[in-house]
Amino acid sequence: MSSPPLPNTGSPTSSSEVKCACRVVGLTKEYVLKSETVRALRGVSFDVPQGDYVAIMGPSGSGKSTLLNLLGCLDRPTHGNFFLGDDDVAKMSDDDLSEIRATRLGMVFQSYNLIQQLTVVENIEVPLTYQRFGSSGSRRQRCRELAALVGLGDRLGHRPMQLSGGQQQRVAIARSLVNDPYFILADEATGNLDSVTTEEILQLFERLNDQGRTIIMVTHEDDVAQHAKRVIRLRDGLVQSDEINTDRIICKGKKPSELAEMVSDGE
Ligand SMILES: Nc1ncnc2c1ncn2[C@@H]1O[C@H](COP(=O)(O)OP(=O)(O)OP(=O)(O)O)[C@@H](O)[C@H]1O
Numbered sequence: 001m002s003s004p005p006l007p008n009t010g011s012p013t014s015s016s017e018v019k020c021a022c023r024v025v026g027l028t029k030e031y032v033l034k035s036e037t038v039r040a041l042r043g044v045s046f047d048v049p050q051g052d053y054v055a056i057m058g059p060s061g062s063g064k065s066t067l068l069n070l071l072g073c074l075d076r077p078t079h080g081n082f083f084l085g086d087d088d089v090a091k092m093s094d095d096d097l098s099e100i101r102a103t104r105l106g107m108v109f110q111s112y113n114l115i116q117q118l119t120v121v122e123n124i125e126v127p128l129t130y131q132r133f134g135s136s137g138s139r140r141q142r143c144r145e146l147a148a149l150v151g152l153g154d155r156l157g158h159r160p161m162q163l164s165g166g167q168q169q170r171v172a173i174a175r176s177l178v179n180d181p182y183f184i185l186a187d188e189a190t191g192n193l194d195s196v197t198t199e200e201i202l203q204l205f206e207r208l209n210d211q212g213r214t215i216i217m218v219t220h221e222d223d224v225a226q227h228a229k230r231v232i233r234l235r236d237g238l239v240q241s242d243e244i245n246t247d248r249i250i251c252k253g254k255k256p257s258e259l260a261e262m263v264s265d266g267e
């Protein structure tokens, strides 16, 4: 598998044909325990076109984390296919999965997962350690640009402890972009944030999506899912519904004070 060159800041597809960021076909996952086999996913299929913004929801035990682990290449399905570009991840070796994780996936977690000893720009650069492309100067420049993109251009030398929760999540989002990922996979990314900061992070996701970035987020929160273009609901390991979000909340260009009003209005 070949690694890509250093990416551009935004990457909308230029072709009129919409390509898939990922495609899952008949995905099943069984956990074999001593006394029983748990069928956590029982045949899940969907496409995520490049540029989509999908929220995955569902009650406890419906299979969200299991699906997230598969989409994040942390695990392999029992049956079915998972295509990233033209590659079927389901058939890859552990080494290939590690390489994909390191070079083409952008993960954003509830707990940010930043390295406390590193500065903002160094944290953003971490995934590039696995890349062999470009000079260290061009990699560092790329990280500075991404820090500016998420509004942290004036915080390059700060360490995570010196940042607010929302700022730390911005660093994590910039880090998730540094490898030009197939998609950003966000796992309850706003779960630790207050409602105004949540709106700011969702505004950032919206802007990145407007620039062509594909976003898949797992969330328990209806308010958060309402920002996505599409909502996939799981139930008992199956897709219960997969619908365009007709009531989508758009916070385009709103200032923090206006976001606060949206939150208090329950918009
Ligand atoms: N490692 C495992 N071994 C055995 N069973 C598992 C394992 N992981 C998950 N399961 C089972 O698979 C099913 C789906 O679990 P999963 O964690 O994907 O649900 P979830 O939708 O993420 O739930 P929650 O909202 O509570 O996090 C559950 O019945 C769970 O008990």
Ligand SMILES: [Mg+2]
Binding pocket: 064, 065, 066
């Ligand atoms: Mg879970």
